[in-house]
Amino acid sequence: xxxxxxxxxxxxxxxxxxxxxxxxxxxxxxxxxxxxxxxxxxxxxxxxxxxxxxxxxxxxxxxxxxxxxxxxxxxxxxxxxxxxxxxxxxxxxxxxxxxxxxxxxxxxxxxxxxxxxxxxxxxxxxxxxxxxxxxxxxxxxxxxxxxxxxxxxxxxxxxxxxxxxxxxxxxxxxxxxxxxxxxxxxxxxxxxxx
Amino acid sequence: xxxxxxxxxxxxxxxxxxxxxxxxxxxxxxxxxxxxxxxxxxxxxxxxxxxxxxxxxxxxxxxxxxxxxxxxxxxxxxxxxxxxxxxxxxxxxxxxxxxxxxxxxxxxxxxxxxxxxxxxxxxxxxxxxxxxxxxxxxxxxxxxxxxxxxxxxxxxxxxxxxxxxxxxxxxxxxxxxxxxxxxxxxxxxxxxxx
DNA sequence: CGCGACGTTGATTTGCCTCAACGATTGTGG
DNA sequence: CCACAATCGTTGAGGCAAATCAACGTCGCG
Numbered sequence: 106x107x108x109x110x111x112x113x114x115x116x117x118x119x120x121x122x123x124x125x126x127x128x129x130x131x132x133x134x135x136x137x138x139x140x141x142x143x144x145x146x147x148x149x150x151x152x153x154x155x156x157x158x159x160x161x162x163x164x165x166x167x168x169x170x171x172x173x174x175x176x177x178x179x180x181x182x183x184x185x186x187x188x189x190x191x192x193x194x195x196x197x198x199x200x201x202x203x204x205x206x207x208x209x210x211x212x213x214x215x216x217x218x219x220x221x222x223x224x225x226x227x228x229x230x231x232x233x234x235x236x237x238x239x240x241x242x243x244x245x246x247x248x249x250x251x252x253x254x255x256x257x258x259x260x261x262x263x264x265x266x267x268x269x270x271x272x273x274x275x276x277x278x279x280x281x282x283x284x285x286x287x288x289x290x291x292x293x294x295x296x297x298x299x
Numbered sequence: 300x301x302x303x304x305x306x307x308x309x310x311x312x313x314x315x316x317x318x319x320x321x322x323x324x325x326x327x328x329x330x331x332x333x334x335x336x337x338x339x340x341x342x343x344x345x346x347x348x349x350x351x352x353x354x355x356x357x358x359x360x361x362x363x364x365x366x367x368x369x370x371x372x373x374x375x376x377x378x379x380x381x382x383x384x385x386x387x388x389x390x391x392x393x394x395x396x397x398x399x400x401x402x403x404x405x406x407x408x409x410x411x412x413x414x415x416x417x418x419x420x421x422x423x424x425x426x427x428x429x430x431x432x433x434x435x436x437x438x439x440x441x442x443x444x445x446x447x448x449x450x451x452x453x454x455x456x457x458x459x460x461x462x463x464x465x466x467x468x469x470x471x472x473x474x475x476x477x478x479x480x481x482x483x484x485x486x487x488x489x490x491x492x493x
Numbered sequence: 494c495g496c497g498a499c500g501t502t503g504a505t506t507t508g509c510c511t512c513a514a515c516g517a518t519t520g521t522g523g
Numbered sequence: 524c525c526a527c528a529a530t531c532g533t534t535g536a537g538g539c540a541a542a543t544c545a546a547c548g549t550c551g552c553g
Contacts, residue, residue: 165440171338173443175436188433197440220422227421228414231384234428239382241435242369246359246391248442249367249475253541272501281443286541289503447509467532480534482508 108134109157110209113181115234118225127222131215136207143208144186144200146207149193152212153185159206160270163198164278174278177203179267183233253282253292302328304403307375311426321416325409329402333387337402338380338394343387346406347379354398355466357392358472370473373461377427392482397465447476448484449462 110136111125120128130286134157137143144150146165154161165174175198178184189196190213202208211219220227223253250257257280261268268276304326306321312412314322328351338344340359348355355378369392370376374490375393383390384407405413414421445453451474455462462470471481 155437163436165444167444173440175439175443186433186436188428188437191429191433197437224418224421227418227425231425231428234425234432235381235385238428238432238435239380239385240441241432242357242380243382243391245369246367246434246440248439250359250361250367268493272498274498283542284500285502285543289541292501387513420532466530477510478532479534483509486533 110155110182110211110244114226114229118229120223120225124223128219128226131209131219132209135203135210137206139204140199141201142199142210143210144196144198146199147195150186150196150198151187151188152210153187153216154200155184155209155211156180157182157207157209158200159204161200161206161208162275162279163200164201164213165198172278173281174275177267177271177279179270183237187234187237203229203275209225253280254293257282257287258282259297281299302347302403303375305363307349308420308423309419312423314417314419318417322413324422326403326405327412329404330379331396331400331402333398336393336395337404338392340388340391340393341389344383344390344392346404347377347381347384347410348394349377349403349405350374351403353376353396353398353402355396355400355402356397356469362426366472368469369486371461371465371473373464381428381431382430382481385459397469442475447474447480450474451476451481451484 107125108242111120111128114120114125114128132155135143139160143152143161150195156178158180160177160179162174162178163184163186164174165171167173171201171238176184184200186196186198186200187192189198216230220230247256247259260276273287274284274292277284280287301319304324304417305314305322308314308319308322313462326349326421329337331353335367337346337348337355350372352374354371354373356368356372357378357380358366358368361367370378378394380390380392380394382388383392410420410424441450441453454474467481468478474481
């Protein structure tokens with residue numbers, strides 16, 4: 106049985122069993138525990154990560170020392186700092202598991218090599234990048250269109266199961282508001298939960 | 300002499316003169332005037348646009364009827380709604396020239412065809428998408444890290460010549476604040492310009 | 494049991510918006 | 524060539540969404 110990674114690639118491009126094996130030879134499977142870090146700000150980001158199981162978050166630390174989460178990913182999504190990865194400049198982000206996780210780590214050079222040997226992967230990654238880019242374009246729209254309350258409702262309605270996997274202070278951080286204010290918003294939602 | 304588009308591609312991948320001609324056969328050069336629209340919200344986005352000259356902006360209209368600019372591009376950058384382009388769903392965005400412009404329009408099917416004939420273009424577009432994705436990841440960080448004043452200063456210091464090409468109300472819209480408040484911030488900057 | 498992590502509550506403050514009015518500039522038709 | 528309107532930027536008064544700060548309740552866990 107192939108891992109999610111291979112199944113996922115096959116949703117977008119053709120991949121023979123031999124080719125799948127080649128991919129798996131170059132992608133390292135990591136078993137990581139909640140709060141383990143995959144990238145630290147200041148380091149150059151040298152790999153992209155595919156989540157087989159569990160979840161990762163990307164965040165930075167502001168000048169007051171507060172963690173600000175900019176991105177969550179769960180099963181079947183890629184995550185990396187693509188600016189650092191592409192330029193070899195130090196990353197401004199941290200990446201960490203918000204729950205125990207299995208993650209395929211695809212090193213930059215391994216990706217280059219795989220793309221050379223399997224040209225259809227170039228297409229696969231283009232589609233992934235395009236999708237990630239598009240999602241972020243749309244997210245900026247949401248951030249500009251909605252106030253905090255609307256943004257929270259939108260997110261909660263779109264990902265009702267996901268929000269149960271993370272503590273509320275992480276959700277608040279991701280949404281760009283304080284835990285106190287999120288608490289207030291939640292109270293308004295359910296005035297009657299007796 | 301080759302247009303910027305070809306020079307740009309050649310910065311990232313090899314392209315013979317014959318191949319360059321093939322690209323130019325499939326990309327339509329549009330001469331567009333200030334305020335001409337390339338995409339309207341509600342329509343499916345069917346092409347990506349490369350700016351040879353001039354500039355484009357991407358925006359949406361909020362529920363009060365106000366235009367909110369989410370993205371500017373100038374010479375040598377691509378722009379499209381990549382979510383709509385990839386999914387064939389109606390776009391939530393508009394694209395318009397903020398000054399007279401020359402733009403290469405690359406139809407979705409033309410891009411697919413070119414990528415099939417010239418596999419290195421698959422790589423080129425992957426790199427473009429990766430760069431755009433990375434830039435947007437970073438932009439979300441900026442939006443979360445800075446308040447309006449800091450964000451304005453950051454943008455002004457980073458693109459001092461660009462901000463002279465657009466009226467202030469567009470800059471305000473892009474930065475996510477009101478023209479009135481931007482005016483106030485500018486006053487604080489230069490208390491003495493006698 | 495006692496400590497630390499997490500969520501809640503309330504009082505206060507503030508960054509930024511809203512609205513309304515007023516210059517300055519530009520372009521356009523009479 | 525001037526009158527007038529439209530566009531753009533500025534100013535100020537007032538208001539609100541959301542942050543800050545401090546305190547407290549609760550739960551899980553060593």
